[in-house]
Amino acid sequence: MLAVQNHPLPSVRLPELRMDFVAEVSAGVSRTPLSLFLEFPAEGPLLAAEYRTASYDPATIDALLDHLLALLAGGVAEPDRPIGELPMLCAAELAAVVEDGNRTAAPYPPRCLHELVSLSSLGFPHRVAVSGAGDTLTYAELDARANRLAHHLVARGAGPGTRVGVALRRDSRMVVALLAVLKTGAAYLPVDPE
Numbered sequence: 001m002l003a004v005q006n007h008p009l010p011s012v013r014l015p016e017l018r019m020d021f022v023a024e025v026s027a028g029v030s031r032t033p034l035s036l037f038l039e040f041p042a043e044g045p046l047l048a049a050e051y052r053t054a055s056y057d058p059a060t061i062d063a064l065l066d067h068l069l070a071l072l073a074g075g076v077a078e079p080d081r082p083i084g085e086l087p088m089l090c091a092a093e094l095a096a097v098v099e100d101g102n103r104t105a106a107p108y109p110p111r112c113l114h115e116l117v118s119l120s121s122l123g124f125p126h127r128v129a130v131s132g133a134g135d136t137l138t139y140a141e142l143d144a145r146a147n148r149l150a151h152h153l154v155a156r157g158a159g160p161g162t163r164v165g166v167a168l169r170r171d172s173r174m175v176v177a178l179l180a181v182l183k184t185g186a187a188y189l190p191v192d193p194e
Contacts, residue, residue, distance in 0.1 A: 001031075001032045001034070001035040001036070002035075002036045002038070003035065003036070003037050003038070004038045004039075005037070005038070005039040005040065006038075006040055030050045030051055030052045031050075032050075032052075033051065033052050033055045033056075034049065034050075034051045034052075034055070034056065034061075035049070035050040035051070036048070036049055036068070037049070037050070047065060047068065047069065049061050049064070049065060066090050066093070067088045067089065067090075069090075070087055070088055070089060070090050071083075071086050071087070071088050074086035074087045074088075112182060113179070113182060114146070114179050114182040114183045117129070117139065117142060117143055117146070117179055118143050120139040120143075121138075121139040121140045121142070121143035121144075123139075124139060125138060125139055125140035126138050126139075126140065127139055129141075129142045130142055130172045130175050131172075132170075132171060132172065133171045133172070135171060135172040136172075137172050137175075137176075142172075142175065142176065142179070143179075145176045145180075146176050146179035146180045146183060147180075147183065148180075149176060149177060149180035150179075150180040150181075150183035150184050152180075153180055153181065153184050153186070154184050158181065158184040158185075158186040159184055159185050159186055160185035160186065161186075162184075162186045162187070163186060163187045163188070163189045164181045164184070164186050164187070164188050164189065165188075165189045165191045166178060166181065166188050166189065166190055166191060167191035167192070167193045168193060169193055
């Protein structure tokens, strides 16, 4: 519920008595799950919330009020801007979302790709590692095939300081071949199969 009190309540004067409206006294029980009260006293706008504590916690209500105030401030600053384009996040929240939320830097593991695949084949051998063109390989299958091919390549002279040409279409066979070459210590040279 939203209640806007946008006209001042008059003072009541009786002989030898003056009464002014100060504030609504809460009964301690919210009549609705959430009620917002917006008033405009002489000292400046006042926004208050009354809510059921079984439905909301104070931090949620504080965030809601901050969002509403940011939305209202944006509307006052740019009255011709569509409401869907007005900001709802305060500066601290925007910084948290944009800056803190994008702090994803992590140390790169000191392992090579083929070593990571081998570790994955031990940690979760039955998870899908490669999928495409009707072919699916688990980590265990991928590592086993790459190992077989790597042994074959070593027997043919592949090793550190050598290059192995790989002329395959982009499918699971190419992934197996690239990992196999890396396992030998050689470098692979991609060749367009066309």
